[in-house]
Amino acid sequence: MPRTLSPFHPDPPATHSARRRLAILGGVLLTLLGAGLGLVVPPADAADTLLSRNRPVTASSTESVAFPAAAAVDGDTATRWSSGFSDPQWLQVDLGVTATVSRVVLRWEAAYARAFTIETSPTGSGAWTTIHTTAAGAGGVQDLPVTGTGRFVRIATTQRATQWGVSLWEFEVYGGGNTPPPTPPPGGATLLSYAKPAVASTSQNDGACYGCTPDRAFDNDPASRWATSPTTGWVDPGWIYVDLGAIAEITQVVLQWDPAFARSYQIQVSPDASTWTTVYSTTNGQGFRETITVTATGRYVRMYGTARSGPYGYSLWEFKVFGTGGNPTPPPATPPDPTFPATRLVFSDEFTGAAGGKPDPARWTIDPGTGQNNELQYYTNNNNAYLDGAGSLVIEARRESANGRAYTSHRMNTGNKFHVQYGRIEARVRVPKGNGLWPAFWMMGADFLTGRPWPYNGEIDIMEVLGRNTAEAYSTLHAPAYNGGNGYGQRYPSPGGVDLSADFHVWAAEWDSRGITFTIDGRTVFVASKATVETTRGPWVFDHPFYLILNLAVGGDFPGPVDGSTPFPSRMLVDYVRVYQ
Template sequence: MTSPILVRRRPFALALAVLGLLATYFVVTMTRADAAEVVVSQGKPATASSTQIAGAYLASEAVDGNTGTRWASAYGAAQWWQVDLGTPTAVSRIAINWEAAYAKGFTIQFSSDGSSFTQAYATTTGPGGQQSITVSGTARYVRINLTARALEAYGYSFWEFQVFAGGTTTPPTSGTAQLLSYNKPALASTWQNDVNCNPCSPDKAFDNDPASRWATSSTNGWVDPGWISVDLGATAQISQVVLQWDPAYGTAYQIQVSPDNVNWTSIYSTTTGNGLKDVINATGTGRYVRMYGTARSSAYGYSLWEFSIYGTGGAPATPPAKPADPTFPATRLVFSDEFNGTSGTRVDQSKWTLDPGTGQNGEQQYYSNGDNAALDGQGHLVMTARKETVGGRDYTSHRMNTGGKFTFQYGRVEARVKVPKGQGFWPAFWMMGADFLTGRPWPYNGEVDIMEVLGKDTFTSYSTLHAPMYNGGGGYGGSYKAAGGADLSNDFHTWAAEWDSKGIKYFLDNTQVFYAEKETVENTRGAWIFDHPFYLILNLAVGGDWPGAVDATTPFPSQMLVDYVRVYQ
């Protein structure tokens, strides 16, 4: 039986279902303001360097407004795609809805004649998913020049490529405005309470918890209109509303205010809502505020992770304060295990909770109760994978965590590790949201993978975030290599994460390899659920859905060595 301390999952079926739902509509980040943006690329002539199949996946299918069609290139690293807007246009933003074969490296280029181009944007760390890129310049032709693939065996593909003109993307300063809606009484047209959403009541949109949500009920069918309202407790002057949508979002909706919860006045209206995070700078006066939806993005209803209202007046309740952001480099050591001790010494259980049992994700090992880990007398913890039958499995290994011993929020966490080489090995250093230990299921608690390496390719490491709208095979993260293309199994390497309220920066040997910025994630993937305590985990898995099963070449016994684990604030 799996220990209740830790369940590690990579539910690919769930991830594919989420990705499939996302693919049914085009999610684009838009920061709402009084001036509206306009899509100027739809239906315009598009060309590309290649297509995957002759007569299919055409360049024009990325500007047809249909998220069930896409452009896909031939399999090659150097590709391009461009659209002719027909006339010189002041471009404000580019929105790309990537298929799984996205670009990590690309540039956005502008041209007036289709031959001479200037660069408007460049990246080597593209995250895929739904990207929203603020640009500035005038162009008739907009080109994306693709240089580095996320999936090296394939080419590039996106469902839609949208060029926007007009609009204001920076909200005005709030001045003395504060959050007015936290923990206030809420009502809704309907709300869902079943195995799929239990409960998704209206108060969940105002609890300042981005991992809980309100959703309309499917009992009588998802219908329009659908609404959710909040009582601010007293008359308030509204200056800003922030909506963090679930994939079931409103394409047409209003923000309304009322003095009495009966007579409503609209202070904002749209018919081109596109989901994810909407920051609406709209002013109005009232005690009650309502999102009133009249057109849905899909066959489902309406759902919001958060509905935050800012302004003055009302009767605001102050949400729990977050810890102050660390100043990096952080220097105050708050947790460490240096693994110093005599050879054969077991894991220090004042710091670590042993986690015996079978693994998840198709793993083949049984995690023993500490029999597969000991100090080597040279300052290292040695975690050993063996070929032996225990607990109905043919292999044993080790897993441990700091659950119930040490949790923290924000800081620099690092470990110096030497990983094993061999088909099927899956060493990892990662974190789980501490509320998992009190009953919140994965992925709503949040998972932060600092280091994962597959034994079949010890030249590549992975860092990934998992949350309700991005998890499993659709997690938010990236892969990278050590300096000089070093084999990570030949020596110790240091993996680290610097985490604060703005995001998480990942490092390998003190070189930043990836940045998960909170604002970017909210605007391109979904709610950010990482502003609460987490605990640490180390494990060496054997086999699994991702690394694949062991084979005749897999060496046993094999070892994962840990020099130290440290947390600074």
């Protein structure tokens, strides 16, 4: 739910009106198995570790929103992924790190695959290595011993056994050799490049990419970047270097690329920024986050690009140099990761008080005005929010005119009252039902309040529900490299297919420096791994304070229009909001 956007990026981000404009896939619900289905769960080898549980997962297709890809790795044998009714199909899981895979367990629904392969890949794209193949699959529970290595594991089916698609209750990947990503750097190395002087072949600083100067690659801020100038710098070669302040022993370089990355480049060092020695070279740069281990000595470190990946120039969100020596400036300290389950309550509002009371002004900032995304409501200054006297906050949408809008509603936040970095953030909410209604519980980066435009401040959507379908919800992240309709997130069915408007449900995000786990009623629905995001989507911009937001929007591009069936007044009820660390 972005506010007004400011120019900051050569490709202006899509507005939130584009967010997840997903057509609901039609399909016939498979009912081939009744309640008497018995799943035999073979015991796991004690040497194996289940690697795939609640990991990011994608699929070639889904039969409908009731059978998402995530259901195949959620550990719940009552939920499943089901594909479209055609061949071939595939389902792949990102383990987050490179692993030695020793076993794959397939728990098929009646719609199983006769012919399929199990494959691994280091990147999830390009070449895949087959570690198991069969043309005589029998369905049921298949416990397959395999030998392979990779970060991504997929099942690729080529022949269905029924007229339906293929469907898995669970896709379990086991292994015993997880290797963590090569960050943080080995040997207790220090970040040497933070806030050090930088020089580049050219740089951009205009309305399309404001402040994209060389120093931005070394500011430890993943939402700012260096870019070569479109006027003189979209050519080869292009380069940027940093002065470490003194001779250093360099052990690792980390590049977080913008989509304008180098296909061919060298990492070079120099004692004087005049004579350069190449310590790493590639002609197959993949962009996103690249971690390079080197053994080198020098004061200056340069990325020297010789072949661009596309028609644009070169651009880096971050260029980090690790090692010993130099003249390092310590970056600002970050808070420690909480230990989950987090139990220290640092913020709460239980919304107790007399009926008709207003939200606590010591906790909440009222946010009047119009929404974005072609929404229809005007957010009033408290008129549409009150306590019900039974322990809940009521946010009420009404069909009434205000400030040129045909509907009123309410939005409030903890901006400048309470900001948080890391912890468990949860709310117990009962959402309204009706076409065009859009309740949400979410967070915005606190630097939005001091002028950083959306989405560079970051947005964490813990819960969004569309009133037209209260049997599903959304949890999504928005950042400069993935936002609007391209946000990084998950649409998921409600637990057990219940109507979310019929009762209260607890939405929560457990957030630390490694990622964010989203849950509903204690069940994991989406895991956003920092390592996965950085290597597949772009920079992770969520390691700084955020504030909390509650609102109920009416109409607009994402929830669609209201109609004669939409009830007014409609009420979003909030039993409590709590934050633990």
